[in-house]
Amino acid sequence: MVFAELYDKIYLSLIYADRWKQLFQGLGVTAEITLGALCVGIVLGVLICLMKISGNKPLQWIADIYLTVIRGTPMVVQLLIMWYFVLVAMDNKVLAAIIAFGINSGAYVAEIIRGGILAVDYGQTEAGRSLGLNYVQNMRYIVLPQAFKNALPPLGNELITLFKETAIVGYIALKDLTRAADTIRSATYSPVALFTAALLYLLVVLILTRLLAIFERRLRASDKR
Amino acid sequence: MISVENLCKTFGKLQVLNGVTEHIEKGEQVVIIGPSGSGKSTFLRCLNLLEIPTSGKIFIEGEEITDPHHDINRLRQKMGMVFQQFNLFPHYSVLGNITLAPMKLKKMKAKDAEDLAMSLLSKVGLTAKANVYPAQLSGGQKQRVAIARALAMGPDIMLFDEPTSALDPEMVGEVLKVMADLARDGMTMVLVTHEMAFAKEVAQRVFFMDGGKILEQGTPEELFNHPQEQRTKDFLERVRDCK
Ligand SMILES: Nc1ncnc2c1ncn2[C@@H]1O[C@H](COP(=O)(O)OP(=O)(O)OP(=O)(O)O)[C@@H](O)[C@H]1O
Ligand SMILES: [Mg+2]
Numbered sequence: 001m002v003f004a005e006l007y008d009k010i011y012l013s014l015i016y017a018d019r020w021k022q023l024f025q026g027l028g029v030t031a032e033i034t035l036g037a038l039c040v041g042i043v044l045g046v047l048i049c050l051m052k053i054s055g056n057k058p059l060q061w062i063a064d065i066y067l068t069v070i071r072g073t074p075m076v077v078q079l080l081i082m083w084y085f086v087l088v089a090m091d092n093k094v095l096a097a098i099i100a101f102g103i104n105s106g107a108y109v110a111e112i113i114r115g116g117i118l119a120v121d122y123g124q125t126e127a128g129r130s131l132g133l134n135y136v137q138n139m140r141y142i143v144l145p146q147a148f149k150n151a152l153p154p155l156g157n158e159l160i161t162l163f164k165e166t167a168i169v170g171y172i173a174l175k176d177l178t179r180a181a182d183t184i185r186s187a188t189y190s191p192v193a194l195f196t197a198a199l200l201y202l203l204v205v206l207i208l209t210r211l212l213a214i215f216e217r218r219l220r221a222s223d224k225r
Numbered sequence: 226m227i228s229v230e231n232l233c234k235t236f237g238k239l240q241v242l243n244g245v246t247e248h249i250e251k252g253e254q255v256v257i258i259g260p261s262g263s264g265k266s267t268f269l270r271c272l273n274l275l276e277i278p279t280s281g282k283i284f285i286e287g288e289e290i291t292d293p294h295h296d297i298n299r300l301r302q303k304m305g306m307v308f309q310q311f312n313l314f315p316h317y318s319v320l321g322n323i324t325l326a327p328m329k330l331k332k333m334k335a336k337d338a339e340d341l342a343m344s345l346l347s348k349v350g351l352t353a354k355a356n357v358y359p360a361q362l363s364g365g366q367k368q369r370v371a372i373a374r375a376l377a378m379g380p381d382i383m384l385f386d387e388p389t390s391a392l393d394p395e396m397v398g399e400v401l402k403v404m405a406d407l408a409r410d411g412m413t414m415v416l417v418t419h420e421m422a423f424a425k426e427v428a429q430r431v432f433f434m435d436g437g438k439i440l441e442q443g444t445p446e447e448l449f450n451h452p453q454e455q456r457t458k459d460f461l462e463r464v465r466d467c468k
Contacts, residue, residue: 126275127312127371131326131378132302141325145316 013192019184023193026180027200033097033176034163040102041158045109050139052114063110070107076168078104083172093174097166105162112158116151117143152219156212160205167201177201226251226413227272227382232281234267234437241267243437244281251381254414256424256445259434260460265417268434269384272415273304286381302330305375309387311367313359319346319370320355323377330378338377345373349403365396369403376407383407385416421464425449433457 014020051063070078082100083093090096120143128138170179181197227249234242241264249255257265270276272283274290274297283291290300314322323345324338333341346352349369359367368388375383385404389397401423408414408427418424424431425445433441433448433456441454452458 121310121312123308123310123312124314127306127308127314130273130275130301130304130306131374132298132300132330133326134298137329141329142314149316 009188009190009192012188013184013190014196019193020196022175022180022184023177023196023200026175026177026197027204029094029169029174030163030166030176030178032094033101033166033169033174034159036094036098037101037105037162037166038155038159040098041105041109041162042155044102044106045113046144048106048110049113049117052110053117067107067110070104075101075104075165076171079168079171093169093172097169097172097174101162101166105158108158108161109155112151112154113147115154116147116149119150120146149219153212153216156208156215160208160212163204163208164201226253226286227415228282228284229272230282230284232268232271232283233279234264234271234276235279241437242271242278242281245437245439247432247439247442249413249415251413252411253430254408254412254428255416255430255432256428257415257417257432257434258419258421258424258460258464259432259440263434264437265434266386269306269386269415269417272382272384273301273306275306298330302326302378303380304382304384305372305378305380306384307368307371307375307386307388309390311359311364311371311391313362313367313371313374315359318356318358319351319362322359322370323374326374327377341377342373345376346370348376348406349373350399363396364392365399368392368396368400372400372403372407382413382415385414385418387417387419389418389420419464421449433460435460 014023048063048066051059052067054060079097079100082103083096087096087099124142124146125138128142129135133141166176167178169176170182173179175183177197177200181193184193185191227247229245229247232242232245233240243264245268257268259265267276271278272285278291281291282289285300285304288300289295290297314325317325320339320342323342324333324335327333327338327341328335343352343355346355349372351366351369351373354362354366354370359370362370372388388404389400392400397420401420404414404416405423405427414427416424416428428445430442431445431448432439433452433454435456441448441452441457448457449461452461
């Protein structure tokens with residue numbers, strides 16, 4: 001009796017009208033936004049970080065304002081402002097979400113990269129500069145490659161955080177995994193789709209965590225080569 | 226070749242260099258000794274502007290490098306520096322460490338840079354390690370690669386800041402040998418070291434630094450055997466006691 005009811009609910013939420021496909025399409029959108037935003041975030045983060053450590057006052061000032069505003073306001077609000085006011089001319093919601101999340105993530109990546117740079121022994125810079133490399137060359141060939149390596153583990157965490165945080169894109173009516181599940185919920189009055197979504201999120205997070213751990217181990221091994 | 230006029234350097238309130246005036250000839254090998262904190266490293270690092278002097282002038286081959294308009298990077302290409310902690314680039318192979326600067330700064334072709342690197346490696350006795358990463362080298366090998374790296378830009382002057390101080394005793398010799406070879410080839414060298422025997426052997430002149438000044442200087446024979454200043458005598462005595 002109970003099982004029959006449960007089966008009905010599962011059938012209605014996932015199998016009827018191929019609703020499970022909506023969930024996976026939603027997961028695809030979530031993944032797209034996450035990866036896109038991470039790329040934007042890394043480029044922006046490196047840029048902001050370099051501005052912050054440049055020693056150039058106006059550049060530092062711009063970087064500080066960016067960091068303060070982005071980290072001091074809710075992501076949802078940033079997303080809404082982005083979609084309804086800044087990118088009004090844009091009709092690609094996924095791209096808009098990538099930009100909004102990328103700008104947000106950039107602030108956190110900037111701090112991660114800065115930590116990575118600070119962890120590079122200052123002797124490296126002295127050696128590079130003493131050979132005659134200028135500031136930019138020294139950053140590019142000596143410091144940043146090592147800084148990135150230091151930053152990879154926290155960047156992996158940022159990826160996982162981003163992946164979960166994108167769940168709010170429903171606010172601009174984007175059909176990501178969460179929104180797809182919620183749409184099914186309102187059509188079926190059953191929580192099955194939401195639980196399935198939660199399970200999918202969890203599964204991806206676990207897989208990513210595992211991959212990052214392996215990756216980190218490889219990285220540490222390569223330190224000893 | 227190197228002229229220093231009334232060089233001063235302060236860190237905050239700490240006066241580290243206290244008016245150093247000195248001249249070093251082309252092809253000369255100068256050893257700097259002195260107690261810890263006397264400003265030896267700071268003096269050396271001022272010569273290639275890793276530290277910016279607070280006041281005073283430095284001339285390298287007649288050019289005033291302390292002039293704010295002087296191109297620091299071009300100057301540094303002509304001055305190699307070797308550090309106590311080696312500071313090899315861990316993400317490049319031995320070959321990569323040596324070829325980086327010639328390729329990026331002199332636009333040397335990869336093949337030519339590698340040929341150059343191999344000839345430098347044979348000079349320091351490490352051709353077998355060309356494709357190895359720094360983490361796989363012993364301290365002495367690291368320092369020899371660091372010397373080869375500094376030589377790759379074809380410098381006119383080599384600066385050494387306690388190049389053997391971080392080494393296990395059994396590795397000191399191999400590094401000193403490379404440096405002695407360089408000295409024999411007529412490289413202008415300024416060397417901070419506690420290796421008194423080596424200083425006696427290769428140096429034309431020895432500077433004794435104390436309190437941010439060159440308190441006394443002379444040939445190794447003069448300075449080690451007939452020091453004039455009491456502080457020099459005390460220092461030499463302390464160093465000998467340690468042995
Ligand atoms: N970047 C810096 N900032 C502040 N103080 C510094 C800095 N570099 C050196 N000092 C100080 O300047 C003084 C001289 O330092 P320096 O490294 O030149 O001495 P040294 O003669 O090389 O000593 P050692 O034999 O221990 O290497 C020391 O008291 C040191 O603490
Ligand atoms: Mg020193």
